[in-house]
Amino acid sequence: MRVAGDEATFGITWHAQDALGEVVFFEPPTVGSRVEADGSYGSLESVKAVSDVIAPLAGMVTAVNEAVVESPELVNEAPYDAGWLIRVKLDDVAAVESLLDAAAYQATL
Amino acid sequence: MAPKPRTTPLHDRHVELGARMVDFAGWEMPVYYVGINEEHRAVRARAGLFDVSHMGQFEITGTGAEGLLHKALASDIDRLEEGQAQYSFLLNAKGGIIDDLIVYRLPNKVWLLVVNAGNSAIDLAHLKSFKHRAATITDLSDATAMIALQGPVAMELLADIWPKKTAGPATGKPFTIVERVVAGVPSRVAYTGYTGESGVEIMCAADRAGDLWDGILARREHGVVPSGLGARDTLRLEKGYPLHGHDITAKITPIEASLGRFVHLGREFMGSAVLDRQAAKGVKRRLVGLKVVDRAIPREGYPILSGGEKIGAITSGTLSPSIDRGIGLGYVPEMFAKSGMVLQVDIRGRLRDAEVVKLPFYKKEN
Secondary structure (H helix, E strand, C coil), X not given: CEEECCXXXXXXXXXXXXXXXXXXXXXXXXXCCEECCCCEEEEEEECCCEEEEECCCCEEEEEECHXXXXXXXXXXXXXXXXXXXXXXXXXXXXXXXXXXXXXXXXXXX | CCCCCECCCCHHHHHHCCCEXXXXXXXXXXXXXCCHHHHHHHHHHCEEEEECCCCEEEEEECCCHHHHHHHHECCCHHHCCCCEEEEEEEECCCCCEEXXXXXXXXXCCEEEEEECHHHHHHHHHHHHHCCCCCCEEEECCCCEEEEEEECCCHHHHHHHCCCCCCXXXXXXXXXXXXXXXXXXXXXXXXXXXXXXXXEEXXXXXXXXXXXXXXXXXXXXXXXXXXXXXXXXXXXXXXXXXXXXXXXXXXXXXXXXXXXXXXCCCCCCCCCHHXXXXXXXXXXXXXXXXXXXXXXXXXXXXXXXXXXXXXXXXXXXXXXXXXXXXXXXXXXXXHHHCCCCCEEEEEECCEEEEEEEECCCCCCCCC
């Protein structure tokens, strides 16, 4: 997740895409819908499995990455960059502080 | 806790090649090395090399061997000459499929059965339960490895590592088996497979499997790539081949599974009474192939509907790499089992139209 002002970009980690394997579908939420913290906002599907994508924080969906809908493999190729999934206007920007950064996440693996 | 998965003689090679290993039927096996789609496409366009050493192998010998197989197998083994093979089934008394397998008739009254890894122990116990006199069942599974080389360039590659004084590998016909020294390794070469491509399944002593594997991969110039069980699954699904434990089970008969053509009706074998009755009177449900109209993947367990009513369920499905559409196998009442019929699959809460199609889903264009 990246945050700029009160807008956050959600995606999945390199580890998550690696565990999932080649992503072949992204089923996104609709722009304007709400996502809840720890709630599913869509699904990513690989050849072998379906996986819900979970929102780290609550807010309203402001954009869906149509490039990933068209070319789901972007999630594998660049999970932190071109493979982002949705943009969300956060309810509470301060809640960002409670989340793990990449280094802390790595330490939990 | 689940017991530690078993490993094949090629395990270290898979790990060295960077394979993603998974537990499959109690075996730690490569699901892919680079990616399922890439390996799938390599097999359709060039060749893939698969470790299928987890599969069970039994040799049946002795003067009673044929008699035992007449009782235990649902196919017509009398049609086999030495060196020929056939797709077959072990059935229970209700006609349910205990396992599907390939039976090979070898020279000198030796019969070879190649069965699914996960059913191997059940199959062996079932075969022994006939208590057939003068038939000896030898489990070769641990002593033997099996490597599948599949794809349009398989024969060309094989010719490079084939004994010079024998007819070339391309002269072998589908569903036959020969003994050859391949890449210096004494082997049984079977012209069978689970991908729908031209190719072979090569069986050799477990301690020579590495030499055979390396001997084939040394011919990378042909474009052969190590391929995992993931691609094996998508390849077989495109061809509509059923997978035991999913599309066929001990509660489903070959007639229901639309596999009646492999069964020798009118002869007596374990389960034959049920099959005879079903062939005459019809069945309540039948396996069909479904092609989803939208880009969505039907998966095992997803409900199949017609007119808003649930009429069946998907038993396996995937996104077909060759036709780029969601495909699946599933059971529906016979009245819906007609190609062209449009049904719906409930894909995580959304009803998606899916057309009943003739199998296979994928045929080579030429």
